[in-house]
Amino acid sequence: MARTDKTEAPARGRPRNHRTHGAIITAANEILSEQGFAALSFEGLAARAGVSKTSIYRRWSSKGELLLDLYMSEVSEPPEVPGRSFPEALEEYLMLTVVRLETPWWSVAIRSLVAEAQSDEALAKLVRQKVVGPRRAAVRKLMIQAFKQGELATSADIEVLLDMLFGAMWYRLLLSHAPFDRRFVSDLVDGFMDMAGAG
Amino acid sequence: MARTDKTEAPARGRPRNHRTHGAIITAANEILSEQGFAALSFEGLAARAGVSKTSIYRRWSSKGELLLDLYMSEVSEPPEVPGRSFPEALEEYLMLTVVRLETPWWSVAIRSLVAEAQSDEALAKLVRQKVVGPRRAAVRKLMIQAFKQGELATSADIEVLLDMLFGAMWYRLLLSHAPFDRRFVSDLVDGFMDMAGAG
Amino acid sequence: MARTDKTEAPARGRPRNHRTHGAIITAANEILSEQGFAALSFEGLAARAGVSKTSIYRRWSSKGELLLDLYMSEVSEPPEVPGRSFPEALEEYLMLTVVRLETPWWSVAIRSLVAEAQSDEALAKLVRQKVVGPRRAAVRKLMIQAFKQGELATSADIEVLLDMLFGAMWYRLLLSHAPFDRRFVSDLVDGFMDMAGAG
Amino acid sequence: MARTDKTEAPARGRPRNHRTHGAIITAANEILSEQGFAALSFEGLAARAGVSKTSIYRRWSSKGELLLDLYMSEVSEPPEVPGRSFPEALEEYLMLTVVRLETPWWSVAIRSLVAEAQSDEALAKLVRQKVVGPRRAAVRKLMIQAFKQGELATSADIEVLLDMLFGAMWYRLLLSHAPFDRRFVSDLVDGFMDMAGAG
DNA sequence: TAATAAGCGAGACGGTACGTCATGTCTTACA
DNA sequence: TGTAAGACATGACGTACCGTCTCGCTTATTA
Numbered sequence: 045m046a047r048t049d050k051t052e053a054p055a056r057g058r059p060r061n062h063r064t065h066g067a068i069i070t071a072a073n074e075i076l077s078e079q080g081f082a083a084l085s086f087e088g089l090a091a092r093a094g095v096s097k098t099s100i101y102r103r104w105s106s107k108g109e110l111l112l113d114l115y116m117s118e119v120s121e122p123p124e125v126p127g128r129s130f131p132e133a134l135e136e137y138l139m140l141t142v143v144r145l146e147t148p149w150w151s152v153a154i155r156s157l158v159a160e161a162q163s164d165e166a167l168a169k170l171v172r173q174k175v176v177g178p179r180r181a182a183v184r185k186l187m188i189q190a191f192k193q194g195e196l197a198t199s200a201d202i203e204v205l206l207d208m209l210f211g212a213m214w215y216r217l218l219l220s221h222a223p224f225d226r227r228f229v230s231d232l233v234d235g236f237m238d239m240a241g242a243g
Numbered sequence: 244m245a246r247t248d249k250t251e252a253p254a255r256g257r258p259r260n261h262r263t264h265g266a267i268i269t270a271a272n273e274i275l276s277e278q279g280f281a282a283l284s285f286e287g288l289a290a291r292a293g294v295s296k297t298s299i300y301r302r303w304s305s306k307g308e309l310l311l312d313l314y315m316s317e318v319s320e321p322p323e324v325p326g327r328s329f330p331e332a333l334e335e336y337l338m339l340t341v342v343r344l345e346t347p348w349w350s351v352a353i354r355s356l357v358a359e360a361q362s363d364e365a366l367a368k369l370v371r372q373k374v375v376g377p378r379r380a381a382v383r384k385l386m387i388q389a390f391k392q393g394e395l396a397t398s399a400d401i402e403v404l405l406d407m408l409f410g411a412m413w414y415r416l417l418l419s420h421a422p423f424d425r426r427f428v429s430d431l432v433d434g435f436m437d438m439a440g441a442g
Numbered sequence: 443m444a445r446t447d448k449t450e451a452p453a454r455g456r457p458r459n460h461r462t463h464g465a466i467i468t469a470a471n472e473i474l475s476e477q478g479f480a481a482l483s484f485e486g487l488a489a490r491a492g493v494s495k496t497s498i499y500r501r502w503s504s505k506g507e508l509l510l511d512l513y514m515s516e517v518s519e520p521p522e523v524p525g526r527s528f529p530e531a532l533e534e535y536l537m538l539t540v541v542r543l544e545t546p547w548w549s550v551a552i553r554s555l556v557a558e559a560q561s562d563e564a565l566a567k568l569v570r571q572k573v574v575g576p577r578r579a580a581v582r583k584l585m586i587q588a589f590k591q592g593e594l595a596t597s598a599d600i601e602v603l604l605d606m607l608f609g610a611m612w613y614r615l616l617l618s619h620a621p622f623d624r625r626f627v628s629d630l631v632d633g634f635m636d637m638a639g640a641g
Numbered sequence: 642m643a644r645t646d647k648t649e650a651p652a653r654g655r656p657r658n659h660r661t662h663g664a665i666i667t668a669a670n671e672i673l674s675e676q677g678f679a680a681l682s683f684e685g686l687a688a689r690a691g692v693s694k695t696s697i698y699r700r701w702s703s704k705g706e707l708l709l710d711l712y713m714s715e716v717s718e719p720p721e722v723p724g725r726s727f728p729e730a731l732e733e734y735l736m737l738t739v740v741r742l743e744t745p746w747w748s749v750a751i752r753s754l755v756a757e758a759q760s761d762e763a764l765a766k767l768v769r770q771k772v773v774g775p776r777r778a779a780v781r782k783l784m785i786q787a788f789k790q791g792e793l794a795t796s797a798d799i800e801v802l803l804d805m806l807f808g809a810m811w812y813r814l815l816l817s818h819a820p821f822d823r824r825f826v827s828d829l830v831d832g833f834m835d836m837a838g839a840g
Numbered sequence: 841t842a843a844t845a846a847g848c849g850a851g852a853c854g855g856t857a858c859g860t861c862a863t864g865t866c867t868t869a870c871a
Numbered sequence: 872t873g874t875a876a877g878a879c880a881t882g883a884c885g886t887a888c889c890g891t892c893t894c895g896c897t898t899a900t901t902a
Binding site for chain 5: 459
């Protein structure tokens with residue numbers, strides 16, 4: 045995360061130039077799209093953005109932090125659409141991810157994020173907080189409601205149910221043994237409801 | 244994979260020295276255990292193994308290839324134990340993975356392998372062939388038998404069922420949002436049987 | 443030549459460290475004296491000088507360039523001593539070279555410089571500019587004066603005369619078929635005056 | 642020199658294959674013509690000639706030795722043409738060298754030979770024996786005859802005279818400060834005769 | 841005719857060095 | 872204090888050659 049997020053900021057000395065900031069973000073996104081995360085170096089990024097390395101290090105201390113920032117800056121909260129049945133709501137929610145990942149940038153970003161997190165515990169923690177947690181929370185909320193309304197009927201642990209749903213998604217995304225597409229989400233939700241649905 | 248796997252060589256030139264080979268493997272395993280995959284460089288590996296860089300490049304063209312070889316050389320086929328019920332066989336099979344991953348070396352190896360594969364399609368393909376595929380095949384076989392014997396009763400696609408089971412495993416392993424332990428496997432199998440089991 | 447010779451830099455960024463510079467020069471001179479030019483590698487030089495390879499490459503792009511710099515930094519202009527006859531002045535001038543080359547360092551340096559220039563046209567050009575040209579100019583000046591004052595009497599082209607004198611010097615130096623010593627210079631000047639002198 | 646030149650040769654074991662020999666020579670000449678001596682490596686040469694490195698090392702222990710062999714194999718003795726005046730004979734002799742060096746191959750070969758000899762005393766000795774010595778001997782012979790016949794009149798040491806003539810040639814060849822061409826040889830001989838000739 | 845000896849290609853091997861790239865830190869002048 | 876520029880030590884990259892070696896095989900001479 046950008047280090048200025050410390051909220052205080054009494055603003056001493058020369059203020060940060062937001063054009064510098066933007067140039068870095070833009071260049072990073074371009075490199076990510078064109079060559080992937082492995083090709084993203086602070087050195088090359090500085091050159092492409094026309095910015096000094098110092099200015100980048102001042103904002104992010106690792107490639108992972110920068111990557112997470114890029115990722116987060118693009119995510120927006122899904123609109124709550126009430127009045128749906130559980131399977132509809134679930135499919136709609138999961139579909140958002142699939143649709144997003146049809147854009148190569150997103151695919152590269154999220155896969156790199158997880159890859160990077162394997163050897164960077166700080167980043168891993170952030171990923172759990174910013175990416176994994178909120179999604180589980182959203183679906184957990186849907187599930188609890190569905191249990192209440194009798195749409196779900198299983199004695200399995202709800203956390204395990206979340207693991208099975210999201211796990212299947214990440215599994216296809218990261219291991220690529222089969223397509224990660226709308227059809228898959230549809231099948232996944234159908235299969236899940238077939239097993240866990242009431243009736 | 245080591246490049247000598249090109250089927251049958253007619254044995255020309257000076258043969259490979261298996262001591263050299265062994266020294267590399269040993270040193271690589273040590274570095275992996277002690278410092279992790281990020282600290283594994285061909286340069287340092289050569290120094291530690293007392294071997295020239297050329298001798299390493301001759302065998303593996305990337306760190307990922309080497310890593311997969313290290314991984315594969317340690318895997319052994321699980322003994323077939325007949326006469327079990329499906330949930331017992333499934334739990335036993337999945338438990339093998341959990342037990343293995345209690346050793347830090349295994350955890351580092353497999354997580355690095357997947358991380359590396361995110362930006363190396365050739366490696367990704369090998370991982371699917373050597374790691375993902377056989378495991379799915381093994382459990383698929385168990386499932387088919389279970390369906391026949393009436394232990395499983397669901398109309399969900401079998402591939403989706405595999406995605407949910409293995410997905411949950413990988414998800415906990417790679418995202419670490421919750422413990423990846425024996426308890427988890429037990430809960431997972433219980434939950435799965437609760438939903439998909441007959442009766 | 444060191445790359446900073448680009449006229450006047452407006453001094454941007456961190457300035458070059460002259461201690462780094464000095465350490466390189468010193469180490470290079472030592473290696474040259476002790477082991478000769480063939481043993482001079484950028485790798486070894488960096489190690490000996492306690493300096494990074496980058497810092498060397500930043501200054502010189504080839505061993506030849508560095509060598510010329512080492513050579514030039516040691517050369518000083520010969521003092522003009524007026525009131526001599528032409529043969530005395532000539533002998534004194536050429537003798538300076540012989541005396542210098544009695545030191546092994548000089549011999550190694552200049553011979554390596556010419557050797558290197560055989561396959562490096564950029565270096566060859568520099569050698570002509572910095573080494574060959576000034577020496578010819580100095581002796582050409584003496585000759586013109588000698589012609590004016592009647593000390594030389596020959597209709598041979600002055601450039602050819604220079605070729606014969608300097609050529610004889612380089613020939614003995616590079617081919618080593620006979621000693622390159624004070625006696626030789628003395629004989630050379632005597633022979634030259636015997637043929638080209640007036641009277 | 643090829644190591645088999647030891648004259649004895651009771652010929653045991655499998656005899657050398659002259660096609661192998663020829664392939665090496667041919668390839669070496671090609672590389673020399675196309676890319677120069679600096680680009681000539683035993684490794685690359687073996688590949689180009691379709692020959693093993695061993696086969697090359699068996700014949701020549703260094704690039705210099707090989708180069709001298711290439712050079713010598715192309716040289717033929719100049720035909721003695723009697724009945725000429727000294728300046729005519731001298732010019733004809735020196736002109737042979739100039740003409741030969743108009744071919745790039747020759748220029749590269751001889752310049753590389755001298756360059757290499759600067760750091761390889763064994764090669765230097767061979768060059769003196771095979772290249773420098775015979776040429777000096779030939780012209781020395783001409784000079785002695787010329788002195789006897791009154792065509793030369795100078796008290797300068799004959800060795801110094803040879804140094805001036807050949808020195809001027811090598812000087813232009815190796816330092817390239819001025820053209821090394823027929824015009825130069827003509828001027829050189831003219832200048833020399835102007836100074837040293839009788840009358 | 842068998843033994844012996846060398847030639848030969850292929851290619852492994854431990855080395856050394858290459859020239860480049862990226863890291864993260866630093867130092868400077870200027871804003 | 873931010874910034875661009877760039878120096879710096881470090882360390883790794885992947886490649887090229889070096890000169891030596893070890894193989895299987897071939898081609899000669901000698902016993």
